[in-house]
Amino acid sequence: MNIPRVRISPAALGVILVLLVIQIYLFETILGAVLDGQRSVLPGAFGISLALTAIALFLAFRSTLTRGSKE
Amino acid sequence: MTWWRRAFPLDLAEESHFSRREFARFLALVSAGFTTGIGFLWMWKKPLEGASDPASGPSGHPVALGMASDLKGGESRLFTFRDAHDACILLRTSKGELKAYRQTCTHLGCAVRFKNERLECPCHLGFFEPDRGFPVQGPPSRPLSAIAIEARADGSLWAVGELPKPTLENLNHRADCPRDKTEVQA
Structure with a gap:
């Protein structure tokens, strides 16, 4: 039976990794700001983090629609 | 392969x-x-442990810290402010000024103590200067949370709220830099 291979491209995986590194840096920075009492940065940071997550989720689940190269 | x-x-x-x-x-x-x-x-509206909460303004329940005259230069006293777990330290500097800070080190949360004219965190040897709570040595990179204190007419001291942490935005460089003062006077 010929089962179509469903794969994510290395480029997409790389982008997701970069997004995660940005998320870690963002979270650490935000945590430091909150500990300093600067809570006003939280709405903006949440928006940025949400956008990054949306991109990562899109790339990760988009792979189910991508036919990868044969192995 | x-x-x-x-x-x-x-x-x-x-x-x-x-x-x-x-x-x-x-x-x-x-x-x-x-x-x-x-x-x-x-x-989560409640401030994290050890974090300042300047938005809350003056505390509705001032905490009595005893008489100001009881504290000599170089001495300190511990008290709790927000709740029983919110440990703070009241100290009198060698200049005679009274300062109060949250006792939580901004590195990993150990309790700081006043020793040899500076606030010292014994866990990782971090040091803070007593005038504004800035880190001067060791791993901490953020200043201590400062507590606002009030001296009343009868000589008693009260913790009345929290002070915003000094940042680059609210720091008065002209007023705080001795070299600049010298230049202005000259």
């Missing part, structure tokens, strides 16, 4: 069960976890 398979000839039965796609999904969900964490911080 790739070079690393020759170098590490381990045949793991389940190594192919975790695909690249699953790994990507896992990373994306971790990213979503960070977003949830930031959202939680946003929604």
Whole structure:
């Protein structure tokens, strides 16, 4: 039976990794700001983090629609 | 056969069960976890342990700290402010000024103590200067949370609120830099 291979491209995986590194840096920075009492940065940071997550989720689940190269 | 398979000839039965796609999904969900964490911080109105809360303004319940005259230069006294776990330290500097700070070190949360004219964290040897709570040595990179104190007419001291942490925006460089003062006077 010929089962179509469903794969994510290395480029997409790389982008997701970069997004995660940005998320870690963002979270650490935000945590430091909150500990300093600067809570006003939280709405903006949440928006940025949400956008990054949306991109990562899109790339990760988009792979189910991508036919990868044969192995 | 790739070079690393020759170098590490381990045949793991389940190594192919975790695909690249699953790994990507896992990373994306971790990213979503960070977003949830930031959202939680946003929604959680109570300040984190050791963090200042200048937005709360003056405290509705001032805490009595005793008589100002009881504290000599170089001495300190511990008290609790927000609740029983909110340990703070009141001190009198060698200049005679009274200062109060939250006792939580901004590095990893150990309790700081006043020793040899500076605030010292014994866990990792971090030091803070007593005038504004700035870190001057060791691993801490953020200043201590300062407590606003009030001296009343009868000589008693009260902790009445929290002070905003000094930042580059609210720091008066002209007023705080001795070299600038000298230049202005000259």
